[in-house]
Amino acid sequence: MKYKIAVFFSLVFVLFSCKNDNQKRIAENKKEIQKREIIFANIQKGWVLYDEPVTEAGEKSIASWNEWRMFLAELAQKPKKTIGAFQQKSKALSKKAMALNDNIPYEYNKPQIKSRISTLITKVRLLDLFIHLDNIPDKKVTLLVSEINLELVSLQRQMDKIVEKSKIPVEEGESDLLKMMDTSRAIPNTPVIDPNIPRVE
Template identity: 55%
Template sequence: MKHQFWFLFVVVLFLSSCNDDNKLRMEAQKKEAQKNEIIFININKGWVFQSAPINAVAENSMSFWPQWRTFMDELSQKPKSSISAFQKKSKVLTKKALELKDNIPGQYNNPAIKSRISILITNVSLLDMYLHLTQIPHKKVVKQVAEINLELIALQREMDKIDVKSKIPVEAGESEMLQMIRDTARAIPSSMPPSQNTPRVE
């Protein structure tokens, strides 16, 4: 009889312990779900990109720079369903940003534009990294979106500067002078003819 009593006592104790564990697990899951909901709401609210071109030059460049057009299109499509949707989008944005670097049109293929694109890639990559951390720092994600917007504006202003400079008429001889500045080897010939005023040694 004593053995039955102890067996019954152990079973009740075990079931009670299991119930407590289940309650704790359910509470932890509930807290985690609430935390993820707050993260999602904050990211969703802050995910506002400057996806429309800010000037005519940036808009026109979409017709001959397909990578630029694709990147801006991706920015305009906001994820809606979940944090994982934002994670997928950030991965796609990183890929599209990298494609900008490898396909710069001739008129924009200069150090200023390359530098702006590199900074943009870095910022998009940071956004992707933050979104794939175990504990997503949602404030940093929102701040990173703002940083990307600033870099987008800077890149488009740089494109506009290049366009304005290209429309300034070139004065006679200016293009030759600029070419000589760029190519110093051409500017100073290696074998100069002797000067007429050089005294001759007999």
């Protein structure tokens, strides 16, 4: 009899403990869902990327630089419904940003532009990394979005500077001076060998 009572109480205890665990789990799930909704709302509010060229050079380069045009088109499409949509968008942006290094137009194929493209790629890839974490740091994601915007503006302003410099007329003789200063065209310093001096071979 005592054995049956002990079994009965242990069963009751197990059932109540299971209910408590279920209630705790449900409460934790609700907190997790609320946390994800807050993160989603913060990311959605902070996801404002400059998808329009801000300078004249940036606008003109759309016609000649296909990768730049495709990157800006990708920036223009804002994800809406879920965190998964933002994750897919950041992955697509990362691919398009990596493609910016390909087929840079000749007038922009300069170290200043390449360094700004590299910085932009780094920021976009960091965004892709942070948004794919289990615990998404929403403040860091929105900060990276603003940093990407700054890099876009910096890149386009550099394009504008290059275009403005190319409009400056070259003075007479300046091209010859630049050629003379080019070290790759210099005559190498090789010792002059007198053909009359006997040589040991």
